[in-house]
Each structure stands twice: as C-alpha cells, then as structure tokens.
Amino acid sequence: IRDPDWRDFAPRAGLAYQVDSKTTVRAGYGIFYAPNTLWETQGIRGQWPYAVSENLSGLNTYLPTLPMEIMYPAYTTPTAQSLPAGSFALGRTDRVGYSQQWNVGVQRELAKDLLLEVDYIGSKGTKLSTFLVENTPPPGPGLVGSPQHPRPYPQVFGTFNEGDRASSSIYHSLQVKLEKRFSNGLQFLGTYAWGHMLDTAGTGSNNGPQI
Numbered sequence: 434i435r436d437p438d439w440r441d442f443a444p445r446a447g448l449a450y451q452v453d454s455k456t457t458v459r460a461g462y463g464i465f466y467a468p469n470t471l472w473e474t475q476g477i478r479g480q481w482p483y484a485v486s487e488n489l490s491g492l493n494t495y496l497p498t499l500p501m502e503i504m505y506p507a508y509t510t511p512t513a514q515s516l517p518a519g520s521f522a523l524g525r526t527d528r529v530g531y532s533q534q535w536n537v538g539v540q541r542e543l544a545k546d547l548l549l550e551v552d553y554i555g556s557k558g559t560k561l562s563t564f565l566v567e568n569t570p571p572p573g574p575g576l577v578g579s580p581q582h583p584r585p586y587p588q589v590f591g592t593f594n595e596g597d598r599a600s601s602s603i604y605h606s607l608q609v610k611l612e613k614r615f616s617n618g619l620q621f622l623g624t625y626a627w628g629h630m631l632d633t634a635g636t637g638s639n640n641g642p643q644i
Contacts, residue, residue, distance in 0.1 A: 455542040546614040558602035602632035
C-alpha cells in the first residue's frame with residue numbers, strides 16, 4: 434500500500450504580448466503529472482502469494498514422461514514454506530512523477546502574407562517511473578546466494594522487482610516555421626525542428642538500473 438500524495442499541484446500559466454503591429458511574443462508554463470497506476474497495480478496483483486508461476490521447458494524430449502493431464506498439477510494452497518516465484522515492491526512514500534513544460538516564442542510578419550515564427554520548447558521530468566532489480570550482489574567469487582557470495586537481503590529468495598520514482602529527464606527544442614500565403618487559398622509552409630533530450634532510465638518498466 435502506498436501513502437497518498439497530497440502535493441500534486443498542477444498550475445498552468447500563459448502570456449501573449451503584442452510588441453507592435455507585426456510582432457507578437459507568447460509564453461507558457463505548466464506542470465503535468467504522470468501516474469503509473471496500471472504497471473504498479475499489475476505488479477502487486479501478480480506476485481506471490483496471490484499468483485504462482487510455473488516455468489517448464491525441455492519436456493518429453495526423448496520419452497513422454499509427463500502426459501498433458503498431469504503437466505500442471507493443482508497448486509492452490511501456498512504454505513509458509515512455499516518459495517515465491519517472484520515479488521514486486523513499491524516505495525511507500527514515493528511521489529507521483531511529474532513533468533514541467535514551458536515554451537516561449539516570437540511571431541513576426543516579415544512582409545505582406547509572409548509570417549516567421551521561432552519557438553523554444555522545454556520540459557523536465559522528475560520522479561519518473563524506474564523498474565529496479567533488487568537483491569543482486571556485487572561481482573565476486575562464489576555462487577550467488579551462497580555464504581561466500583551472499584545477497585544484500587539473504588532472507589529473500591532470489592531477486593525481487595521494485596518500482597521506484599527515481600529517474601528524470603530534460604528536453605530542449607528549437608522550432609522554426611515560415612509561412613507564405615498567396616491568393617485563392619494557396620500557401621507554402623516550411624518548418625525546422627532541433628531537439629536534445631537526456632534521461633535516466635526514462636523508459637520506466639523496460640530498462641532500469643540494476644541494484
């Protein structure tokens with residue numbers, strides 16, 4: 434169970450200013466939240482003891498030793514001695530991930546029916562979803578999980594998955610648009626965009642750092 438986050442304040446602000454009859458400046462800023470409810474609830478729902486997985490491979494390669502009717506025996510009553518097939522944990526006090534987005538642009542009429550627009554657009558993601566594989570020991574001699582090479586949490590069988598809000602991102606973009614209008618509805622439009630983005634494990638549940 435995760436504690437509620439009461440700090441999800443999402444303001445929006447916009448500004449438009451006409452410098453003269455041919456020039457206009459526009460700007461905007463907003464905060465947008467990105468909950469990952471589907472993955473987080475699915476991870477909790479699919480873990481032991483609420484779900485048990487079976488992985489079977491290489492059966493009946495030489496002799497049919499496992500007929501189909503008994504390949505998956507009934508297993509509906511996990512006991513205290515049952516080993517979990519996997520587990521998923523959440524940070525109880527994690528905040529909801531959010532993105533700050535802003536832009537500022539200038540629109541200028543260069544000549545009759547010739548319009549130039551230059552915009553800067555940026556965004557910053559904070560506390561974005563990260564999928565961690567926990568309980569993996571540092572490299573060293575010995576069998577993983579043995580007394581010679583123990584796991585950070587030896588009381589837990591194997592590794593377990595953890596969903597955290599630990600990644601971030603930053604994006605900057607320059608966008609240019611030149612538009613020329615002719616008579617009878619004919620017009621030409623040329624655009625150019627340059628962007629630069631950096632993130633840490635920004636793909637959420639697909640690629641995250643291993644700890």
